[in-house]
Amino acid sequence: xxxxxxxxxxxxxxxxxxxxxxxxxxxxxxxxxxxxxxxxxxxxxxxxxxxxxxxxxxxxxxxxxxxxxxxxxxxxxxxxxxxxxxxxxxxxxxxxxxxxxxxxxxxxxxx
Numbered sequence: 888x889x890x891x892x893x894x895x896x897x898x899x900x901x902x903x904x905x906x907x908x909x910x911x912x913x914x915x916x917x918x919x920x921x922x923x924x925x926x927x928x929x930x931x932x933x934x935x936x937x938x939x940x941x942x943x944x945x946x947x948x949x950x951x952x953x954x955x956x957x958x959x960x961x962x963x964x965x966x967x968x969x970x971x972x973x974x975x976x977x978x979x980x981x982x983x984x985x986x987x988x989x990x991x992x993x994x995x996x997x998x
Contacts, residue, residue: 888928890986895929903964903993905930910941910958946976964992972996 891898891905898905911919913934923932933940941947941958948959962984964973973992975984 888926890983891930891989892928894986894990897990898993901990901993901997903996907932908935908940908958909933910935910938910947912936944971944974952979962989964989964996966996 888907895905907928907930909917909919909932911917911934913920913936919932919934935941935958938947938958944961944963946958946961948955948957950956960977960980960983962973962975963971966972972995973989975988977983
């Protein structure tokens with residue numbers, strides 16, 4: 888999240904809206920409420936408590952070497968019609984989308 892927070896002016900300039908989604912229960916292991924109290928963010932944050940969104944986009948991760956019953960870390964760029972224009976799906980919990988690739992995908996929507 889920190890990499891995108893630092894780019895919020897660029898994202899706004901490209902007329903994009905960022906939304907964070909976490910496949911986590913409010914009182915789950917990672918305690919998202921407490922996390923956000925310590926690290927406030929400027930974009931909307933959705934708790935996908937029943938993994939509906941995660942499953943809809945094929946990101947649900949039932950079991951893996953480094954994960955159990957959560958989502959694969961992923962970044963999606965979705966246009967205003969709801970079409971997924973970019974997706975980066977990680978196979979492990981430490982891998983994240985390259986920031987520049989995401990920003991390029993956002994700019995390509997406008998062109």
